[in-house]
Amino acid sequence: MTYENVKKEPLVRIAKRPELPKKKAILVRISSIFVALLLGGLLILALGYNPALVYADIIKGSILSSTALKSTIKIAVPLLGAALAIAPAFKMKFWNCGAEGQITIGAIVATYFALFQVDNLPSPVLFIVAFAAAAIAGGLWGLIPAFFKARWGSNETLFTLMLNYIAIGFVKYLRVGPWMDKGQMFPKIPMFDKAARLPEVFGIHIGWIIVLALVIFIYIYMTRTKHGYEIAVVGESVSTARYSGMNVKKIIMRTMFLSGAIAGIVGWMMVCGTNYTLSDTTANGYGFTAIVVAWLSKLNPFTMVAISAFLAVLQKGSNTIQTNFGIPASASEVLTGLILLCMLGSEFFINYRFVFRKKTVGGDK
Amino acid sequence: MDTFLNFVVASVLAATPLLFGTLGEILTEKSGHLNLGVEGMMFMGGVAGLAGTYYYEQAISEPNKFVAAFIGVFCAFLCAMFGALIYSFLTITLRANQNVTGLALTTFGTGFGNFFGEILGTAAGGYVSVGTVIKAAFDEGIPVLKDIPIIGKLLFGYNFMVYAAVALAILLSWFLSKTKTGLNLRAVGESPATADAAGIPVTLYKYVATCIGGGICGLGGLYIVMNSANGTGGVWVHNSISGYGWLAVAIVIFATWNPIKAIVCSLVIGSLSILPYYYPISFIPSAIYEIFPYLATVAVLIMIIFRKKKNNLPPASLGLAYFREER
Numbered sequence: 244m245t246y247e248n249v250k251k252e253p254l255v256r257i258a259k260r261p262e263l264p265k266k267k268a269i270l271v272r273i274s275s276i277f278v279a280l281l282l283g284g285l286l287i288l289a290l291g292y293n294p295a296l297v298y299a300d301i302i303k304g305s306i307l308s309s310t311a312l313k314s315t316i317k318i319a320v321p322l323l324g325a326a327l328a329i330a331p332a333f334k335m336k337f338w339n340c341g342a343e344g345q346i347t348i349g350a351i352v353a354t355y356f357a358l359f360q361v362d363n364l365p366s367p368v369l370f371i372v373a374f375a376a377a378a379i380a381g382g383l384w385g386l387i388p389a390f391f392k393a394r395w396g397s398n399e400t401l402f403t404l405m406l407n408y409i410a411i412g413f414v415k416y417l418r419v420g421p422w423m424d425k426g427q428m429f430p431k432i433p434m435f436d437k438a439a440r441l442p443e444v445f446g447i448h449i450g451w452i453i454v455l456a457l458v459i460f461i462y463i464y465m466t467r468t469k470h471g472y473e474i475a476v477v478g479e480s481v482s483t484a485r486y487s488g489m490n491v492k493k494i495i496m497r498t499m500f501l502s503g504a505i506a507g508i509v510g511w512m513m514v515c516g517t518n519y520t521l522s523d524t525t526a527n528g529y530g531f532t533a534i535v536v537a538w539l540s541k542l543n544p545f546t547m548v549a550i551s552a553f554l555a556v557l558q559k560g561s562n563t564i565q566t567n568f569g570i571p572a573s574a575s576e577v578l579t580g581l582i583l584l585c586m587l588g589s590e591f592f593i594n595y596r597f598v599f600r601k602k603t604v605g606g607d608k
Numbered sequence: 609m610d611t612f613l614n615f616v617v618a619s620v621l622a623a624t625p626l627l628f629g630t631l632g633e634i635l636t637e638k639s640g641h642l643n644l645g646v647e648g649m650m651f652m653g654g655v656a657g658l659a660g661t662y663y664y665e666q667a668i669s670e671p672n673k674f675v676a677a678f679i680g681v682f683c684a685f686l687c688a689m690f691g692a693l694i695y696s697f698l699t700i701t702l703r704a705n706q707n708v709t710g711l712a713l714t715t716f717g718t719g720f721g722n723f724f725g726e727i728l729g730t731a732a733g734g735y736v737s738v739g740t741v742i743k744a745a746f747d748e749g750i751p752v753l754k755d756i757p758i759i760g761k762l763l764f765g766y767n768f769m770v771y772a773a774v775a776l777a778i779l780l781s782w783f784l785s786k787t788k789t790g791l792n793l794r795a796v797g798e799s800p801a802t803a804d805a806a807g808i809p810v811t812l813y814k815y816v817a818t819c820i821g822g823g824i825c826g827l828g829g830l831y832i833v834m835n836s837a838n839g840t841g842g843v844w845v846h847n848s849i850s851g852y853g854w855l856a857v858a859i860v861i862f863a864t865w866n867p868i869k870a871i872v873c874s875l876v877i878g879s880l881s882i883l884p885y886y887y888p889i890s891f892i893p894s895a896i897y898e899i900f901p902y903l904a905t906v907a908v909l910i911m912i913i914f915r916k917k918k919n920n921l922p923p924a925s926l927g928l929a930y931f932r933e934e935r
Contacts, residue, residue: 258933290727338707395913400644401858402909408851413901420893429757435901535715538708571726573719580648580716584694587709591702 260596268593271408274316275589277482279582290570297298304563306557313446313562317517319539319555320447321346322508323547324454325533327461328505330542331498333386333534334465335478336368339499341388341403343530344410348384349377349507350514351414356431357439357514366438373439374511381507384410389499407530414523416430422521436571441516448516457505462544473497506530517551531557535583556577613790615879615886617761620770621837623871623878625650625828629856630863631780632824636692637860638732638784639817640797640925643695644710646825647853648717649688653826654833654849655686655721658842659728661742661834677768678831680746686827687818689819690757691717696818700811703929714853725844738834738842746834747751750851756851769831776824776887780867793817800930828852863914864920877901 263271285293325342332339356364356373364372388402417423424433430513441448461486465471473494476484486493513525532554540546554575561575615616629646637642643649660683665671695713728736756764766854783790795803796813804810831841832849840848855877862877865872886898912920 319805368788391913395910397909397913398861402906405858405906407911408854408902409899409906412902415898416893416895419895434719494715501664531711531715534708534711559816569730571723571730573722573726574648576715576719577723582711582714582720583712584709586699587704587712588698589700592706598792602621 253270255600256583256598257595258421259599260594262328263593268538271593272586273590275585276582279578281572282581282585285319287314287570287574288484290399292568292570296491297570300495300564300567301557301560303560304567305559307331309446311559315552315555315559315560316447317450318558319551319575320454321513321517321527322532322536322555323489323528323551324450324457324512325506325529326540326547326551327454327457327544328502329340329507329537330461330544331471331474333537335474335498337389337392337495337499338400339385339388339403339502340400341385341530342497342502342509342533343526343528344403344407345381345384345503345506346510346513346526346530348408349412349510350521350525351379351410351417351510352516353377353511354378354435355547357435358433359458361436361439369439369514372442373515374508377511378504381509381510382504385499385503385506386496387407389496393495396444411523411526414521414525428540435519437516439515442514444558445522450512450516453508453512457508458544458548461505465542468492470497482525537575538582611886613758613761615882617765617860618837618882618886620766621835621878622882624766624770624773624835625852626856627777627870628769628828628831628858628875628880629803629825629853630859630874631776632821632823633857633860634829634863634865634867634870635780637706637865637926638793638797638822638923639698639814639821640800640923640928641696641814641818641839642927643692643708643713643818643822644707644857645695645713645717645822645853646856647849647851648714648720648854649691649822649825650829650832650849651686651717651721652691653684653823654829655724655728655844656826657681657684657830658736658844659683659724660740661842662728662732662736662738663744665739669827671739671741673741673748675705676742678743678744680834681827684826684830685705685823688777688829689823689868690715691720691826692819692822693821694763696727696815698816700818703931704868706929710898716852718847721849722846725846728800729844743834743836746831747836747920762777767835769827772827774871777867777871778917784867788818792819794923797925800925804930804932810932814930825853825856855901855905858904858908860910861922862905864912865922877904880904 284298285299287294304311306312308355313499324503325346328342334413353376356369356376360369362531378483386407388399391397391402392399419430422432423430441450443449443450465474473484473489476487476489477494478490481491509529510525515523518525536550538546538552557575557578564570564574565572629650633643633646656899657680661676662678664676664679691713694724695709698709699706746769747766753764755758784794792803792808793813795806796808796810800810829849832852833844834842859870859873859877863873880901883900884894888894
């Protein structure tokens with residue numbers, strides 16, 4: 244670029260920066276979290292509370308006792324699972340906002356087995372059958388928008404979102420209709436029999452082992468397999484993928500089936516491991532928060548473990564500050580949103596740099 | 609006949625918040641920015657409008673309904689605009705990914721709305737609720753005219769926001785097709801590099817369109833919170849706005865970025881959302897009936913594939929960041 248016709252160079256201009264060393268990039272991201280917490284602290288201060296005390300209470304209420312820690316992990320496990328589900332789709336730049344619905348569909352199918360097949364099958368078989376059925380159902384639910392996207396290029400963001408409301412609407416129907424617990428005052432779906440509840444390891448349902456296994460699976464799948472490579476190419480450029488002879492439609496559908504299947508597994512562990520029943524809030528917003536987790540961790544499964552743990556601490560801690568300070572639990576959503584917004588902003592400082600006007604007249608050429 | 613009349617009236621009332629969201633998003637998308645934070649901005653607008661009218665009512669012994677309406681609209685617009693400003697700063701200046709930034713804004717805005725809604729409630733001792741005068745400001749139709757039989761109910765019985773939404777749609781359509789600024793804005797959305805070369809201040813256009821668009825979305829949130837026929841009637845209900853914002857984003861596609869068509873499309877989706885209360889079908893359980901608007905939206909998303917015409921396409925640069933130095 245030349246400046247021959249420009250009398251004066253602008254005071255500040257923006258230029259792409261050569262890749263920032265990894266350590267510095269991580270530092271920028273971590274400091275953006277601190278900026279977000281600082282902004283949140285200002286908000287707490289404005290409401291007339293001491294931010295230091297409130298933050299300390301969040302930590303205390305989420306990890307400092309074994310019961311609190313257990314319930315924090317129970318939040319982190321499905322969150323991590325849902326984030327792992329979203330990762331392959333996002334890598335492909337397929338904006339799967341439908342994890343919430345895919346979780347719900349998996350949960351519905353798992354509930355069917357837990358309620359109606361519990362007498363016919365021994366527990367271990369029941370778990371495996373329900374697990375597989377939930378995964379397939381979630382996968383198929385994810386396949387619907389993928390099919391239309393792959394074939395005709397429909398908008399997947401809205402499609403997946405609408406499917407969320409449809410899946411949740413269906414649960415509401417089951418709750419007042421065929422699956423209603425007749426003995427209750429309010430319409431609800433019955434609690435599962437003991438035989439249909441997942442066993443616990445260290446006081447937490449076995450879902451956590453499955454999710455940790457999935458972390459390793461997704462890492463290997465995304466970085467060490469042909470499928471993972473194809474996903475990355477489609478995400479970068481559909482044309483490149485097509486020119487090199489990849490079957491883009493197949494890749495999109497296959498990846499979304501996998502994405503939905505993992506979400507379906509999360510649904511299975513929510514009903515069989517945590518809630519022991521199905522309700523319209525079974526997915527509990529995890530499908531949406533998972534988008535945040537996946538994006539913040541740059542789709543790296545190991546980073547997701549840390550981020551989902553961090554957000555679980557915020558979520559659990561917010562319940563504590565509601566009891567102790569009377570600050571609404573929605574504070575965790577506000578903080579999560581702030582953190583995400585700050586981290587999105589911080590990417591700029593990793594990719595670009597400011598070039599200030601040189602003091603010498605005329606500028607550099 | 610009476611049921612049908614009531615059904616039409618209810619449809620219009622249900623369509624209005626969707627129309628606000630749709631119009632705001634059309635203006636935003638015309639600048640080339642896909643803001644998926646409509647729902648978040650609706651939450652922000654809704655809670656700010658409620659707070660504004662509530663504190664106005666508390667401060668003054670005899671609240672005036674015109675002032676109350678103005679304060680509600682003003683606060684909702686401003687707060688939602690603030691949400692849009694965050695989005696604009698991140699996507700226009702800092703070039704963040706528009707999809708994710710929009711989703712982040714939804715998370716933030718939903719939390720913001722629920723958080724301050726509950727703070728307001730706690731401060732008011734239990735739950736926050738506005739008085740009859742202010743409720744009337746957001747519910748009442750046009751005096752005298754509304755008492756004409758049938759026509760009065762059908763045409764003049766709505767609250768001022770319904771008329772405002774329709775007027776806004778017409779205004780936006782005129783702005784986008786007949787004014788120089790509007791055409792410039794469309795140029796920015798189609799090809800920012802060309803617009804830049806032609807001397808149009810691209811960044812300014814993008815900022816202004818996104819922020820005003822966000823403000824308009826906020827009015828949809830205000831409507832849901834304040835209107836009692838199709839909302840909560842001046843009370844904050846946790847997650848009350850949930851779902852509307854996404855429907856609005858979908859209606860933008862349904863209406864093919866055309867503000868006039870948006871009136872019809874939001875009416876269709878709005879009427880579907882209240883259909884079960886007026887025309888229950890015996891063999892369809894009401895819980896299934898309630899997902900019809902979402903099913904319809906899915907159908908629209910599929911349908912739209914098959915009618916791709918030159919006039920139906922989204923702005924060419926929608927979703928792409930513009931970086932002058934990379935031309």
